[in-house]
Amino acid sequence: xxxxxxxxxxxxxxSLIGPGTWKSEPGQVKAVIKYALSIGYHHIDCAIYGNxxxxxxxxxxxxxxxxxxxxxxxxxxxxxxxxxxxxxxxxPALRKTLADLQLEYLDLYLRHWPYAFGRxxxxxxxxxxxxxxxxxxxxxxxxxxLEALVAKGQVRALGLSNFSSQQIDDVLSVASVRxxxxxxxxxxxxAQNGLVAHCQARSLEVxxxxxxxxSERAWCDLDEPVLLEEPVVLAPAEKHGxxxxxxxxxxQVQQKVSCISKRVTPSHILQNIQVFDFTFSLExxxxxxxxxxxxxxxxxxxxxxxxxxxxxxGHPLR
Numbered sequence: 001x002x003x004x005x006x007x008x009x010x011x012x013x014x015s016l017i018g019p020g021t022w023k024s025e026p027g028q029v030k031a032v033i034k035y036a037l038s039i040g041y042h043h044i045d046c047a048i049y050g051n052x053x054x055x056x057x058x059x060x061x062x063x064x065x066x067x068x069x070x071x072x073x074x075x076x077x078x079x080x081x082x083x084x085x086x087x088x089x090x091x092p093a094l095r096k097t098l099a100d101l102q103l104e105y106l107d108l109y110l111r112h113w114p115y116a117f118g119r120x121x122x123x124x125x126x127x128x129x130x131x132x133x134x135x136x137x138x139x140x141x142x143x144x145x146l147e148a149l150v151a152k153g154q155v156r157a158l159g160l161s162n163f164s165s166q167q168i169d170d171v172l173s174v175a176s177v178r179x180x181x182x183x184x185x186x187x188x189x190x191a192q193n194g195l196v197a198h199c200q201a202r203s204l205e206v207x208x209x210x211x212x213x214x215s216e217r218a219w220c221d222l223d224e225p226v227l228l229e230e231p232v233v234l235a236p237a238e239k240h241g242x243x244x245x246x247x248x249x250x251x252q253v254q255q256k257v258s259c260i261s262k263r264v265t266p267s268h269i270l271q272n273i274q275v276f277d278f279t280f281s282l283e284x285x286x287x288x289x290x291x292x293x294x295x296x297x298x299x300x301x302x303x304x305x306x307x308x309x310x311x312x313x314g315h316p317l318r
Contacts, residue, residue: 018043020262033058047079052100077108085116087145183207191292211259
């Protein structure tokens with residue numbers, strides 16, 4: 001039997017499986033969250049996906065005294081977007097998130113990406129040549145503003161998302177509030193073994209996003225391998241009587257890596273949480289680990305002069 005939660009240094013329990021809300025269509029998220037809460041999900045992952053208002057409607061209806069889920073059992077994560085990294089913009093950004101989610105505080109607030117964009121209402125500001133318009137605010141400056149949110153009781157724990165080992169240590173060098181979680185792209189084609197070990201050595205929990213390989217993303221290359229169809233995944237799925245998705249999620253949680261997986265079909269949402277009552281042998285884990293190809297699928301790109309280039313390749317902090 002695999003534990004279903006991890007204990008953060010703050011004393012909070014964070015479920016190892018949560019429903020993601022990235023790429024969910026308008027009108028879809030509220031039903032997904034309400035169904036997830038009804039079958040035992042207590043970990044909800046949000047961000048600037050255009051659907052926090054819908055998520056807040058679901059939470060208002062089903063979370064609180066006398067409702068489906070007590071407030072103290074819910075764990076909600078959201079993220080500070082790149083245009084709000086200037087210290088003066090951090091608290092207003094959080095206040096908007098709290099208002100949209102109809103919450104008094106967040107359990108976990110993540111810095112979404114290391115690199116600051118130009119300030120303003122446009123979430124993806126661009127220069128005349130189509131490149132991203134950046135801001136020079138350093139992530140160390142932003143971190144100090146984030147720490148103030150903890151002191152005010154608006155956030156219970158802080159973390160990072162899409163940070164490298166070196167960037168994590170940079171933040172550590174100035175932090176007076178411990179980081180609790182790193183959220184990063186992680187699945188069997190991108191095991192992130194070195195980064196996970198780096199985090200665990202610093203008592204930093206790891207959450208994997210796109211843990212199934214995100215094969216439905218719009219920019220998917222038709223020649224790419226499909227993680228859910230790998231023979232090494234299908235074999236243990238048949239042996240354990242599980243779906244391929246359950247095998248991939250089960251591998252992660254067996255290593256104490258929490259997973260955020262966007263699913264909208266009720267049967268898939270239910271399957272995703274049914275991964276704690278079976279374990280893999282050392283040989284099965286070894287075979288699944290061998291799938292690692294260091295493939296980055298969720299690399300933000302944009303078009304410059306007719307070519308797709310990494311979005312943040314021109315940032316001064318790269």
